[in-house]
Amino acid sequence: MLSCHPTIDILTEYAAGSLPLAHSLGVSVHLDQCPHCRDQVRRLNNIGAELFSEHSAEVRPDHMASLKSKVMASLVNHEETQAAVDDNTAFQHIPRSLRRWIPQGFNDLNWMPLTPSFKLATLSNESGGAQIALSRVKPGARLPNHTHTGNEITVVLKGAFSDDEGLYREGDFICRDHNHKHQPRVTKDAECICLIILDSPIEFTGWFTRLLNPIMRYFHPNSAAT
Structure with missing residues (x-):
């Protein structure tokens, strides 16, 4: 059971994408190992999605389709890359968010x-x-x-x-x-x-x-x- 977590302010900035990239890496590494904070970020993302949906009518349908296509392509590429690194035993005990930074252990x-x-x-x-x-x-x-x-x-x-x-x-x-x-x-x-x-x-x-x-x-x- 983890005893130290990011504050709600840090998680909110992380979910909003406004946290500095280096700090976001630290949060991501913690999230890899903390179900509680992953749930917190999921809730924050849901709130953000609701706020976004309130203004989605102002966005042109063709722009939304293009955005959806890019997001789906990104998810597919991420899953393929992640499957490749998961098969590499050199990454054992290294959180997923750090595996690109530590290619050989x-x-x-x-x-x-x-x-x-x-x-x-x-x-x-x-x-x-x-x-x-x-x-x-x-x-x-x-x-x-x-x-x-x-x-x-x-x-x-x-x-x-x-x-x-x-x-x-x-x-x-x-x-x-x-x-x-x-x-x-x-x-x-x-x-x-x-x-x-x-x-x-x-x-x-x-x-x-x-x-x-x-x-x-x-x-x-x-x-x-x-």
Whole structure:
């Protein structure tokens, strides 16, 4: 049973298509693993469909037919692509929304070691936008103390970790902002891999780990944070 979910405001923006793309990816990865939030989004989509139908009479029939044809073609292409990736065992334990980003599985990513127990693999560095990455931490390890210079979304993909606010398991969706300072610790039974979406770089606050801050800023695409 998941304990951490996106807020209703985030789900509403996601359903409306107004959430930034990087944040939408985080929500999609959570939805892959959370029936409760999928139901919430379905309800929000139904409300949107009702509002749309109220104005559909103003739309020309030929435009509606063209729109319907494009949507149906898109759905068919998606189903064919999804059937192909579902047959690939390299995607085992990777949520569907991430499989295009991780074509050969976790182990074949370009992992950058930051400490003896903590690695980072960047998936996307869109210029001026959010950083999309994976973190990989050894069993029982504690991440360095850090704070956030902007919003951070974390979705647990494998294993579990805890901090002062709780325990987070596979599928949990956690939001942090600049007011949060914490030191996550991975449970001892397994390594922990998380999807992280950073609007701005994290700031390590320890005496020695502060030396990593220039590296985190260097690899973050948001030029305003560098």
